[in-house]
Amino acid sequence: MKILVIGATGTIGSAVAEGLAARHDVVRAARRGPLRVDMAEAATIDALFTEVREVDAVVCCAASGGLTPLDVPSDTAFWSGLDGKLLGQVNLVRRALSHVRDGGSVTLTSGRFAEPVPGSSLGYLVNAGLEAFVHAAATEMPRGVRLNTVSPGWVRETLLGLGMDPAAGTPVADVARVYMEAVEGAAHGRTLAVSVP
Template sequence: MKILIIGGKGTIGKKVTDHFIKENEVIVAARNSGDVTVNIEDSKAIEKMFREVGKVDAIICIAGEAKWASFNELSEEDYYIGIRSKLMGQVNLVRIGQGFLKPGGSITLSTGVLADDPVVRTASAAMVNGGIHSFAQAAALELEHGHRLNVVSLELVVDAYEKYKDYFQGHNPISMEKAINAYVRSVMGKRNGEIIRVYT
């Protein structure tokens, strides 16, 4: 398979890339490095990336950011950080990417536990994650050419525990193996329009 992984240099993305590259042709896209570069906030940059890469069997996005701050500190513009990046960035990857997806191919987006179990300072991030869930479930109903669309939603992973442990007190981080397997289930399986939650 020819697999495009956007965000393939990050904490989770690198491990997912390392798994798929063993038996597949993997193209890694990132903002400043990788086989191709892309800023997912820019739809023209997304189009340019896909023209460079060409047709693929699977698209995985493990990218996008959102502002973390106390609710009373978040400005309107702060919310748009997540809307432009993690939400519309992934929406545009589906909207544009379907034209570069081979028949029967899949698109996998990424969110996280905040959509279902938010913690303090995550009003914006939780909002964006929930929006992606609703978008994917609706868009999957209208995909053509046998295309599939799923979302992987993970609990805090062990490799990011030290960085985020103060936010996720009482949460049980999941292994990187479980995180990787969620993406494998989406790409290699037959599910469509599902939120693949791995919270334990």
């Protein structure tokens, strides 16, 4: 299969791209590099598909987002995660419809927090919205194209990079396997959660 991996330079995206490349032709795109895309800019998604054209699957691992306090002074700063993670991935699905071959798949990234913490309300809104979108939009996918989202939770390597205790994280190789199962399996309209070790 020819598989487009977006966010292929990140911790999760690079592991997903490497795992899929063992059996498939992987096209890697990211915010930086030879094949560029910014999920907050719909025009770059259009440009990406103009260059890549037809694929068998699209995997989006470029879903960043951090904690945003409710009382942040600027509306722009508060809503910043909405454009790239939620609306960007919705735009990706809409644009991918005419580029993913029959029976292919689109896999997005949502997420989860172990429990609500200060600053997590926007993250909860975005992730819940994305998962609800996938569940409903799956009924509209044409030509047997499957749509799923992966909820990776904390990744051990990310926690290490942040200088935090990695015990609550899942190794990135295990996270990547869930994305690969979404591409190669039969799931449709589902949120695939990565189990914590």
